[in-house]
Amino acid sequence: MVSQQQHRRYPIEWVLPVLFIVFLFTLFPVAHALWTSLHRVMVLLPGTPFVGLGNYRNVLASDYFLVALTNTVRFTLFSAPLTVLIGLGVAQVLLANFPGRMIVRSVVILPWALPGAITAFLWMWIFHPSWGILNLVLLKIGLIDSYIPWLTDPDLAKMIVIVAHTWTQYPFAAVLLMAALGGVDQQLYEAAKMDGASGWQRFRFITFPQIKAIIVILLVFNVLVGLTSYDVTYALTAGGPGDATILLSFNIWRESFSRLNFGNGSAVAFIVVLLSIGFLVAILRALPADIFGEK
């Protein structure tokens, strides 16, 4: 009987293909990158001598490291909570009943499904300092007298890359939060209403505890995505103006493929991984939630 299965041996013939494909392309590359980060691997120099933590020292002492680290951390600390908050708001709206709900629900995942280059272009079209539509609209309705240099002002550019990145990520958060919110027992709300609980109290004491686990998962996920994100920001500002929006992830790429110093590139990558682990532990400490327990 399917429904009364006893513990059985490992069903290797069912799971082997997927494990083979996924782990072959995950474990070997991770091991290879770790090895590279501990050796001098430069295309221009012969041999690959062991250098211990030398590559890490190079990276930490480089001129870009501190700026890129600060930018990456700021980018992540703003975009991850913003993504979850917008996702929560959108999920609440999409669960309500209104005409045209299917259309709005479908359109909402569009930002998540678009290629990064297209996303960057769409936002450039809005924020372009000379012919972006935002300046045009603000000028027409009389809010500004002269064009605002959105992408050429360092502070505004930092803000805009966060907006553009968050735009690509909130749909996924909204979908998972809709599933979580849909699972909350409606009778609890009825009971709370009869006890005279306000809207905020109902959210704080009924909804939040039940969706807390998914919020923590989404925060962790978005922090990891934020720390490694590069495509939208790179296509939008290429790190500029100056070094206002350079991220650590650009430097993985730049060290490896334009300076051809694969040792340093892998060292940057593992610094990003360490940073991810640090954030992960901090979030799980600050917001303990029974993620892996029973439902």
Added chain:
Amino acid sequence: MTIPTLKRILLYLAAFLVFFFSASPVLISLLGSILPDQAIFSFPPDWFQFGVTFDNYRYIFTGEIPSSYEVKGAIRSMISDAARQVPGGMLNSTVVAFGVLVLNIAAGAPPAYAFARMRFRGKQLTFMALILAPLVPAVALATPVYLMIQWMGLLGTKAALILVHSVLTLPFTVLILSVFFRKIPVELEDAASVDGCTRFQVFTRIVLPLSLPSIFATGLFAFMLSYSEFLFALILGGEAKNRTLPVVMAALARNTDVSWGLLNASTFLAIIPTLVLVVIVWRFVVEGIIVGSVKG
């Protein structure tokens, strides 16, 4: 005004805001694609003084130079031959993404069933390892994956991209499919098993036919992710005629000589298949997951 009416109005307003926030960049791009460049660059801005035009679309498909670029003294940008790679890029992306869809279903459905219905030692551990695998930063894996593909002799082939994209999508496919398989009434599987079906026969004769729409829709989800993947498509892609759409679009967006109208037209063309997929995926995958959680 009564309180319920006010609530209604606030809800419609919120729904409109969500729609506007998600769709307006795309709609603006559509608008930009049918305006001649001299309208876009005009100052003080007046976008509609030159009417609308479909020349940009005609250029992408036929190579016919838009008539507005012949106007003497018109403010115009260069046009870029790269825009003509858009239809080819869409075709390449579609072929790769279809391969990813097939491989995801073939390799993803059996383990999803095992995770949904079998009890075995190490199940939790295997599942967690599979779900955590895609969280390793892809940029860090670029070089070793390139070397592996080179060693396999697959550099510049579509097979390489299908394989690598499947690595990125399979964990999600297995996760979603096991949610769907769990919702099939277990009594049906019991009945077949009592009638003497083996485990594998239960899977191929009962479970697969019953969940065919969900399986196909989950495959489309993998299709969608593959269709928009950029990094590996760039480094493993090879020569120009093999480029997938995101690579073509990135090259186009960094080309400062390209006409804005043309760029908008290419962008909008590139969005259309995604838009169609998004509707199907939402209808069959996302609604399925949400309903599953409500009942579960």
